[in-house]
Amino acid sequence: MPFDAILGQSKAHTYLKMLARTQQVPGAFLFYGPDGVGKAKTALEFAKALNCQDPLSRQQGDSCGVCASCKAIEQGTHPDVTFADFIYQARLEVKKDFSSKGYQEELEKEIAKQQHINVDTIREITAKSQQKPVGTGWKVLIIDQAQTMQTAAANALLKFIEEPPQKTVWILITNKRTAMLKTILSRCQPLGFAPLQDQQVLQILQQTDTPVEYPDLCARYSGGSVSGALKADQALTLLSAAEFGPNGADAAGPSAVSAGLSRTLVSSRQEAGAILDVLTQALHHAWLNATTDTHKQQYQQTLIRFQNYKRSLTRNVSPALVVETALMSLDGLKVSVF
């Protein structure tokens, strides 16, 4: 069954299946929880369940995954289901025709620039919410990264989520519930998504044939999320390519690691953050297992320093410099990453 194909969120799924079965669906949801735990996938599965053409699946509040409606939702072509994220927004902003030369390049540049779901995008989706549905099922409007909406965008959305037309449901997705405006929060039914277990992350990586170099390790450093696992794998690959040895800092390590970072600021900042996250977890592990007070103290002080390095990445500092300084500050301290 398609809901079951998303691992680790059975509580949310049982609830959504019950709603789809009884067709008692609130006008607006807020799916909240860490990145990479299946919130967006679940929103799309819910859209499938509400629109599935297979009677048996509908009886169970689930979707078949193979009817025309399920397939269209999977491919992003269902006229009554909108999934708005930074890619969707970037597509609206690219002026070129999608079949013209250089479109893909321009789209990628535009995606990298996105920081907020903006008011024009919200207006585009709210207009869709008012149009008559094409099919006989439900209109489903999904907004990912909803916490990035600024006041104008959030205000443009308010009255539409408050009183959506019949058989219309809004799903706002966020990784930071506390960053959402109260006026939005009070109009949405919250549904929480928990971090995954390491074993579930590993299983998802294996099932989806995601090419990762260190599956077990990146599941361990994933923080219970698939996107966390992918970031950890990126960090581990960079650390190992620079021969940042199994026992922490060595002479060539720090500068070689920072030299391996991407050239663009957005990517290198992300990679630097991933490296600091992996090292922080390894330091935390070392701190827990330290046998003497002196060692415990050393690890504790290093952990505090690493918190500051992580924070400095959000400021106007070179990510390569931050990584190099952080690695050098380990200064012979034993940290097992691999």
Ligand SMILES: [Zn+2]
């Ligand atoms: Zn179906």
